Amino acid sequence: MAARPPGGSSSEPEAIEFGIAVLDARIEEAGVSFPATGEEILDAVDDQAIPYDAKGRTIDLADALDQVSREEFENETDFLDALYPVFERERREARGFLESLRDALPF
Numbered sequence: 001m002a003a004r005p006p007g008g009s010s011s012e013p014e015a016i017e018f019g020i021a022v023l024d025a026r027i028e029e030a031g032v033s034f035p036a037t038g039e040e041i042l043d044a045v046d047d048q049a050i051p052y053d054a055k056g057r058t059i060d061l062a063d064a065l066d067q068v069s070r071e072e073f074e075n076e077t078d079f080l081d082a083l084y085p086v087f088e089r090e091r092r093e094a095r096g097f098l099e100s101l102r103d104a105l106p107f
Contacts, residue, residue: 016054017051018050018051018052018053018054018056019050019051019052019053019084019087019088019091020080020083020084020087022050022051023050023061023080023083024076024080026045026046026047026050027041027044027045027076027079030044030045030046031044032044032045032076034073034074034075034076034078034079035072035073035074035075036072036073036079037071037072037073038065038068038070038071038072038073039071041061041065041073041079042061042062042065045061048060048061048062049061050064050087052087052090052091052094053090053091053094055094057090057094059086059087059090064083064086064087064090065083067086067089068082068083068086070082
């Protein structure tokens with residue numbers, strides 16, 4: 001027998017967005033036009049603290065751009081592809097011992 005869901009809630013669980021998904025939405029909201037430099041993107045995006053994991057840990061967009069060797073981006077996909085490794089590295093380095101152990105276990 002399954003437990004009844006709380007009343008008044010939707011059937012869909014609330015999604016937690018982080019990393020590239022959040023950055024993509026902020027670029028869309030800011031109306032950034034490409035090609036653009038990292039500085040132009042920084043100027044356009046209001047909230048520059050981008051969460052990089054589901055726990056809400058953030059990295060400042062300026063700090064993330066400092067870790068990218070390029071200064072100009074042809075389109076939004078080009079920009080997001082350049083920043084993806086930065087978010088992944090931050091996420092991996094922020095994991096604690098228990099999270100790493102849990103990922104290593106086969107079940």
